[in-house]
Structure formats: structure tokens, C-alpha cells
Amino acid sequence: MLPNNDPPVSTKAHKFKDPEQVRRDLEQFLKLATDHGARQSCLVSGNQLVFDKSLAKFRNSEENPDNLSEHWPVRMPLDSLWDSIRSFRNGIFFTCPAPLGMPDLGQGPIVDAYYRQACLQLVSILTALESDAFYKGYHMAVGYGAGNCRFVLCHKEKRCQALVRARGCIHPFKARPSMKAVGLDASAMARKLQIPQTQDRVSLYGLVMIA
Numbered sequence: 644m645l646p647n648n649d650p651p652v653s654t655k656a657h658k659f660k661d662p663e664q665v666r667r668d669l670e671q672f673l674k675l676a677t678d679h680g681a682r683q684s685c686l687v688s689g690n691q692l693v694f695d696k697s698l699a700k701f702r703n704s705e706e707n708p709d710n711l712s713e714h715w716p717v718r719m720p721l722d723s724l725w726d727s728i729r730s731f732r733n734g735i736f737f738t739c740p741a742p743l744g745m746p747d748l749g750q751g752p753i754v755d756a757y758y759r760q761a762c763l764q765l766v767s768i769l770t771a772l773e774s775d776a777f778y779k780g781y782h783m784a785v786g787y788g789a790g791n792c793r794f795v796l797c798h799k800e801k802r803c804q805a806l807v808r809a810r811g812c813i814h815p816f817k818a819r820p821s822m823k824a825v826g827l828d829a830s831a832m833a834r835k836l837q838i839p840q841t842q843d844r845v846s847l848y849g850l851v852m853i854a
Contacts, residue, residue, distance in 0.1 A: 668781075671775075672735050672772055673686065681737035683738050683838055686736075694827060699716060709802060710752070711793070711806060712818075714791070715750045715821070716824065728852060731852035734852040734853055736850050737849050738838060739765045739849070740847070741761050742761065749823060751791070751794070759795060762789055763795060765788050766788055768849055769786035784852065784853045784854075785851070786850065787820055787821060787850045787851075789823075796817055796818055797814070830848075
């Protein structure tokens with residue numbers, strides 16, 4: 644029995660966090676992103692996010708039923724989703740370089756192994772940030788990546804397995820919607836945050852909203 648009959652610490656809801664502790668945690672999250680391979684990471688707030696509904700629409704190269712996945716297209720009203728994302732006070736925005744000369748593949752197939760590897764590196768950063776945030780008490784942390792998870796994680800499958808079988812996603816701890824899939828304009832955010840962009844290299848962007 645714990646003193647005063649208190650429940651275990653892990654089951655307590657932490658409704659208030661010391662601002663100084665939050666600041667230290669956010670600094671650690673920024674370092675974690677770069678330690679895992681992000682070229683650059685920076686803090687963002689909900690009101691710094693840039694949204695564009697046109698990004699969440701099919702392009703000609705993506706209008707193939709085999710391209711559909713659990714996270715593309717997003718199956719909820721974008722306005723409601725945006726309100727939810729904006730409600731976060733803090734997030735980590737980061738970038739990973741794509742291979743030289745590769746175009747922005749959007750939500751379509753990924754034919755270049757090096758491009759896929761860059762997307763996988765971004766996934767590893769997302770999952771590391773989400774996991775670290777969760778264990779620091781930020782239980783609602785949520786990440787958005789780059790590329791269609793269908794072609795990043797399941798390119799050897801004929802179809803997204805979450806759509807063709809009852810057991811759901813086969814990579815539930817890694818698969819996340821891309822920023823484009825939810826209408827987040829990553830390039831505009833990068834310009835707004837003064838993150839350098841190069842003409843000969845596409846940047847892949849990730850975002851984890853934390854607190």
C-alpha cells in the first residue's frame with residue numbers, strides 16, 4: 644500500500660507541467676531529432692502551422708487504387724483535424740535531405756531505394772520523438788511524416804494491408820500520415836521559420852506536436 648493510499652505514479656494524470664521543465668524537455672527533443680539524423684530541427688507552435696487543403700488532394704500520379712493506405716487519403720474532415728493540431732502549444736519541426744536530383748514524389752510510389760531510406764530515417768525520428776515524449780509525460784504527442792506509408796513501409800505488399808484484412812496496419816507504431824496528407828504545407832513552414840532550402844535537393848519534413 645502506498646502512503647496516503649495514493650495510486651501508482653504512472654496512473655496519475657499530470658494536468659500541469661512546470662514551464663521550466665517543459666522548456667528543458669523541448670530542448671532535449673530538438674537534440675534528439677538531430678542526434679537521429681535530422682539536418683535541422685526547430686520549435687513550432689500551433690499558430691505557426693501553415694495549412695493548404697489542395698495538398699491533401701490526389702495528383703494525377705496518385706489516382707491509383709493501389710496507392711491508397713490507412714493514412715492516405717485522411718478519412719476525417721480536415722477542418723476538425725486542423726483545429727486539433729492547432730491546439731498544441733509546442734511541436735518539433737525537422738528536415739531530412741532527399742537524394743540529389745530526386746523529385747518530390749508526394750503520396751505516389753517510391754522507386755528509388757535511397758529516397759525510401761531517407762523517408763525511413765524520417766520515420767525513425769518521428770517514432771523516437773513520440774516515444775521519448777510519451778515517457779516524459781506528453782501522452783498526446785503525435786507525428787506527421789513524409790511520403791505515403793504504403794510505399795515507405797509496405798512497398799513489397801500489393802496493397803495496404805490495413806485496407807484488405809481485418810487485423811489492421813502491420814506497422815502501427817511506425818505508420819503515420821504525411822504532412823501533405825493532412826494539408827500541412829511543410830515548404831511554406833520552412834520558409835516561415837527561415838530554414839534554408841536548396842534548389843537541387845528536395846527536403847523531407849517531419850513534425851511532432853507534443854504539448
